Amino acid sequence: MEKIFALADCNNFYASCERVFDPSLEGKPIVVLSNNDGCVVARSNEAKALGIKMGAPAFQHEHIFKKHGVIVFSSNYSLYGDMSQRVMATIEQFSPGIEVYSIDEAFLNLSGMTPETSIEHARQLRAVVRRWTGIPLSIGLGQTKTLAKAANKFAKKKPEHGGVFSLVARADIDTLLENLPVGDIWGIGSRHELFLKRHGITNARQFRDASDSWIKKHMTIMGLRTAMELRGVSCIPIEKAPVPKKGIMSSRSFGRPIESLEELKEALATHVSRAAEKLRAQRSAASVLHVFILTNRFKNEPQYSNSATAILPVATAYTPDLIAHAHERLEAIYKPGYRYKKTGVFLTEFVPENIIQQNILAPEYPAERNREIMRVVDKINARWGADSIRYAAEGVQNGWQMRRERLSPHYTTVWSEIPVIKTAPIEELEKEPAQEKS
């Protein structure tokens, strides 16, 4: 049976989410910024056309934003996360067994379809996602995941194909791959791109046709796998069930520099709490915890960064214990007199929550009781919203919170911010049709 993979990718996802709920943004340049309003992480096509680059620091581009009337948003992750779920649920309904690869991408398994029916399926899927969620998709098809990724690039580059492009069973595959820059191949990053160009390999066809031993020697078996996939040999399967994580990180830059140990402890406790919640969601307990702090490397001022590791006596997902260990480690590395930019925690060395090895040095550890408490806390927060209850160690003032000065409403996740459909007598509506949102 012929394998066919599809990659469905939301166009300019964050920018598109903002547009769904404010159609007046249609046709205008939009950018969405990273946490702390730092870098540009999403751009509408109009913003791309202005030459605004992915990852560009926002403060360096204020003049371009102003000059061209670019509409700027802080990232609204609860909105994007919710919209992502709607898109993925819609795709899953028509193509069961998808792999949700990122917040805005999914791999589909269309094996068994003919090249023609798979294209038709993709077209219909694209239309229904647009109709049900308002989000535009591009879909690429190929005999491997890497080829589906490449096809997706063509779907975006060649709008005349209506957002769907297939590399399956094509006579002109060589020419197409010649037109794909080597750095655009999934799995070839900037370092290998430079290396390959130095050796005269500039496009996907040349890379596909390079010798196995040469690729393996310089790019390990990962590079060879990518080349095989370009040749149509599927090496990377669809992962239907999410693979449990081996490490969980939570960290964030502060909205302003932080000097006091007290505030660092609050911020760190908040990260521990978030990480522990994710840990429990995948039914794991952690046996190792890393803590780190650092100053702002972009500033011309005294720099300090350090990290410390706690080996936990008993693997746990109990937030108060994890906070205590994290605080103890933080106190060991904290030095006064520095302006800190960021702190965070990394949990690792997981075991399943229900087979935790007891430690003879900590025989009284009330594992079952602690798990019960966490279950209740997680349930309350799931029912009544994140942070409905939290630990006092996380602080109340939170002066270190990130900046989000250009946040759009939580259109889909907060009752008071749901868009309102305005009604009025028909004569009034006819008087000023253009201004009102509906």
Next chain:
DNA sequence: TCTGGGGTCCTAGGACCC
């Protein structure tokens, strides 16, 4: 004033064991 926040996998080399 202002530069994100997560993750994965592979390899080389050293420590250590018998």
Next chain:
DNA sequence: TCTGGGGTCCTAGGACCC
């Protein structure tokens, strides 16, 4: 003169992805 060899585990660093 002759100075083993195979295996495992760990860590640091580098590459990649979104």
